[in-house]
Amino acid sequence: xxxxxxxxxxxxxxxxxxxxxxxxxxxxxxxxxxxxxxxxxxxxxxxxxxxxxxxxxxxxxxxxxxxxxxxxxxxxxxxxxxxxxxxxxxxxxxxxxxxxxxxxxxxxxxxxxxxxxxxxxxxxxxxxxxxxxxxxxxxxxxxxxxxxxxxxxxxxxxxxxxxxxxxxxxxxxxxxxxxxxxxxxxxxxxxxxxxxxxxxxxxxxxxxxxxxxxxxxxxxxxxxxxxxxxxxxxxxxxxxxxxxxxxxxxxxxxxxxxxxxxxxxxxxxxxxxxxxxxxxxxxxxxxxxxxxxxxxxxxxxxxxxxxxxxxxxxxxxxxxxxxxxxxx
Amino acid sequence: xxxxxxxxxxxxxxxxxxxxxxxxxxxxxxxxxxxxxxxxxxxxxxxxxxxxxxxxxxxxxxxxxxxxxxxxxxxxxxxxxxxxxxxxxxxxxxxxxxxxxxxxxxxxxxxxxxxxxxxxxxxxxxxxxxxxxxxxxxxxxxxxxxxxxxxxxxxxxxxxxxxxxxxxxxxxxxxxxxxxxxxxxxxxxxxxxxxxxxxxxxxxxxxxxxxxxxxxxxxxxxxxxxxxxxxxxxxxxxxxxxxxxxxxxxxxxxxxxxxxxxxxxxxxxxxxxxxxxxxxxxxxxxxxxxxxxxxxxxxxxxxxxxxxxxxxxxxxxxxxxxxxxxxx
Numbered sequence: 001x002x003x004x005x006x007x008x009x010x011x012x013x014x015x016x017x018x019x020x021x022x023x024x025x026x027x028x029x030x031x032x033x034x035x036x037x038x039x040x041x042x043x044x045x046x047x048x049x050x051x052x053x054x055x056x057x058x059x060x061x062x063x064x065x066x067x068x069x070x071x072x073x074x075x076x077x078x079x080x081x082x083x084x085x086x087x088x089x090x091x092x093x094x095x096x097x098x099x100x101x102x103x104x105x106x107x108x109x110x111x112x113x114x115x116x117x118x119x120x121x122x123x124x125x126x127x128x129x130x131x132x133x134x135x136x137x138x139x140x141x142x143x144x145x146x147x148x149x150x151x152x153x154x155x156x157x158x159x160x161x162x163x164x165x166x167x168x169x170x171x172x173x174x175x176x177x178x179x180x181x182x183x184x185x186x187x188x189x190x191x192x193x194x195x196x197x198x199x200x201x202x203x204x205x206x207x208x209x210x211x212x213x214x215x216x217x218x219x220x221x222x223x224x225x226x227x228x229x230x231x232x233x234x235x236x237x238x239x240x241x242x243x244x245x246x247x248x249x250x251x252x253x254x255x256x257x258x259x260x261x262x263x264x265x266x267x268x269x270x271x272x273x274x275x276x277x278x279x280x281x282x283x284x285x286x287x288x289x290x291x292x293x294x295x296x297x298x299x300x301x302x303x304x305x306x307x308x309x310x311x312x313x314x315x316x317x318x319x320x321x322x323x324x325x326x327x328x
Numbered sequence: 329x330x331x332x333x334x335x336x337x338x339x340x341x342x343x344x345x346x347x348x349x350x351x352x353x354x355x356x357x358x359x360x361x362x363x364x365x366x367x368x369x370x371x372x373x374x375x376x377x378x379x380x381x382x383x384x385x386x387x388x389x390x391x392x393x394x395x396x397x398x399x400x401x402x403x404x405x406x407x408x409x410x411x412x413x414x415x416x417x418x419x420x421x422x423x424x425x426x427x428x429x430x431x432x433x434x435x436x437x438x439x440x441x442x443x444x445x446x447x448x449x450x451x452x453x454x455x456x457x458x459x460x461x462x463x464x465x466x467x468x469x470x471x472x473x474x475x476x477x478x479x480x481x482x483x484x485x486x487x488x489x490x491x492x493x494x495x496x497x498x499x500x501x502x503x504x505x506x507x508x509x510x511x512x513x514x515x516x517x518x519x520x521x522x523x524x525x526x527x528x529x530x531x532x533x534x535x536x537x538x539x540x541x542x543x544x545x546x547x548x549x550x551x552x553x554x555x556x557x558x559x560x561x562x563x564x565x566x567x568x569x570x571x572x573x574x575x576x577x578x579x580x581x582x583x584x585x586x587x588x589x590x591x592x593x594x595x596x597x598x599x600x601x602x603x604x605x606x607x608x609x610x611x612x613x614x615x616x617x618x619x620x621x622x623x624x625x626x627x628x629x630x631x632x633x634x635x636x637x638x639x640x641x642x643x644x645x646x647x648x649x650x651x652x653x654x655x656x
Contacts, residue, residue: 044641051639065394266634273630273640278618280644285613288648290606302601306594311379312601313372316608320616 014042014049021148022053026118029148033123036140047140050147057089057146060252061171063157063196068179069203073239073248074156078120080249081152089145092124093138093157093167121145135166136279142170166279170272172265173255175248177201178217180209197232199251205236205244230258292323342370342377349476350381354446357476361451364468375468378475385417385474388580389499391485391524396507397531401567401576402484406448408573409480417473420452421466421485421495449473464607467498498600500593501583503576505529506545508537525560527579533564533572558586620651 020028032050035043064070071092078088125138138155145153157167176197202213214234221231233251237244259265304310348356360378363371392398399420406416453466466483473481485495504525530541542562549559561579565572587593632638 044645048639048641051641052636055636269634270627270630273633274626277626277629277633277640277644278614280640281617281647282610282614284644284648285617285651286606286610288652289609289613298602298605299598301605302598305601305605306597308380308383311376312605312608313376313379316605316612317372319609320612323613324616 053147059171061174064177068177076245086151087119089150089153090122180207200234381475387499389502392505396505404573414479415447417478417481418450508535528562
């Protein structure tokens with residue numbers, strides 16, 4: 001049988017912390033996000049306790065290639081929502097290495113802009129090692145922001161890889177940001193993200209080539225229809241000047257209304273949770289496997305394989321077999 | 329104890345297949361790659377049988393942002409190596425969705441160019457679902473190409489995300505391709521890949537801004553030294569005209585010589601296998617977990633969580649606990 005490893009002392013501390021967090025205390029929020037992000041002791045109990053308070057925030061994923069001006073657009077959209085008195089949490093997933101400190105620096109620069117407004121909370125997350133499950137951690141941080149009572153949570157990712165797709169897939173609404181003059185691979189990028197985009201933005205649309213990008217999106221859309229029959233609109237923006245931000249907010253509201261009208265909200269959520277549960281299961285299984293292996297063992301195994309004294313495929317089967325038999 | 333599920337009939341068939349593959353038969357090679365890529369029956373036995381024949385190929389990872397001209401550069405480099413009578417395998421990891429057929433189409437177009445030369449073998453791989461372990465599959469396909477006797481295996485990835493970093497990290501040599509005029513996020517990209525680049529290429533270096541990119545790389549390099557004290561050289565190319573390709577090959581050879589001289593080859597391999605073994609272990613554990621869960625169960629669990637009738641964190645702990653106790 002499964003045994004629950006509840007830390008009693010932790011649970012006693014938990015309620016006042018959660019109360020402060022839900023009352024909007026930024027320090028309680030920051031501490032909760034750090035706990036979840038770093039998998040610090042008690043992170044799992046914290047998420048369990050926060051989960052019943054979630055489900056109210058709208059999660060918006062914003063992704064696109066480097067140089068598309070995502071941060072600027074996200075900041076502008078946040079300001080727009082603040083004018084409507086809605087509170088915003090921003091998670092900026094940044095491929096900058098933690099060693100260079102880029103994420104923290106970026107946070108500070110961006111926070112300055114909104115410093116006087118506690119209604120906007122920005123948190124940058126650096127990419128983890130290959131096994132860290134960034135998509136999962138991002139989703140967990142979004143859960144914390146949701147529980148803290150934010151009306152909107154925006155997840156901003158740089159890049160167009162699978163990682164970014166995994167991250168934005170967990171959002172309720174996915175905005176894909178393109179930009180004129182992306183070069184040879186523009187076809188490739190667009191093909192890869194056609195399926196995840198609920199709304200397209202052509203940012204820097206005052207530049208030459210904006211019409212071409214629009215035509216290409218339309219051409220791609222004519223090739224395939226979505227199973228829900230939604231045709232992602234294309235919004236043109238110049239984020240640095242605030243142009244088109246209102247129209248983007250309107251497109252987001254329109255898609256939300258569509259989901260409501262077609263009763264797709266729950267279906268959408270179930271689909272997201274299918275993905276997310278498997279992701280969580282994968283991480284939990286790996287944690288378990290890692291718990292049975294010391295770093296020394298991993299290094300020794302790696303040396304045996306590197307020296308061709310052992311084949312890695314049989315080795316992994318043996319490790320899994322041992323874990324399963326409970327005799328590590 | 330672990331029990332080996334060897335398919336005897338498969339093993340009988342395996343040897344002639346492997347013999348043909350090692351003799352350079354392109355159909356045997358293509359079938360082996362498909363078996364591994366699709367995890368078709370026998371993939372694991374095949375890799376076990378091929379592993380002793382690996383370790384001879386040099387694995388070169390080539391990555392960079394969309395529009396950097398990677399395919400063109402990889403093709404040019406392949407032609408260069410063919411002039412030296414070295415055989416080449418290319419794995420193009422393509423974020424194009426499998427639904428659009430972009431990967432297959434790209435393969436055909438590129439293969440036409442090399443059609444008359446069996447010394448170049450190109451295989452495109454599309455990204456998988458979130459749990460497919462693209463880095464692992466790519467590494468396995470590289471293993472097949474290595475066993476087939478290719479002198480060089482080039483892994484080409486589009487993008488700058490964690491996924492791409494995981495993929496190129498498994499290479500012996502990593503080439504990062506930049507291009508002038510990448511826009512606002514150029515700092516971000518470069519920070520993220522500084523640690524993985526053994527060689528930098530500035531492609532399309534006849535464009536304005538090439539010197540600026542070079543200065544920026546130099547500035548970044550001055551901030552941090554690598555633990556092995558190698559300073560990644562910067563090679564300028566115009567791949568579409570073949571300019572700088574010879575110099576890139578020379579830089580690659582120089583780095584290889586450095587690794588040999590400093591006795592870093594084995595150390596490098598051990599480090600790579602540490603990452604790769606954990607990646608393999610993660611996938612194997614997930615397969616095991618998935619084997620105990622039907623699609624129906626996953627959907628039901630997802631619905632319970634989406635409707636907030638259950639918290640996902642406790643749920644996953646329970647599933648893992650049940651798997652561990654052997655009573656699913």
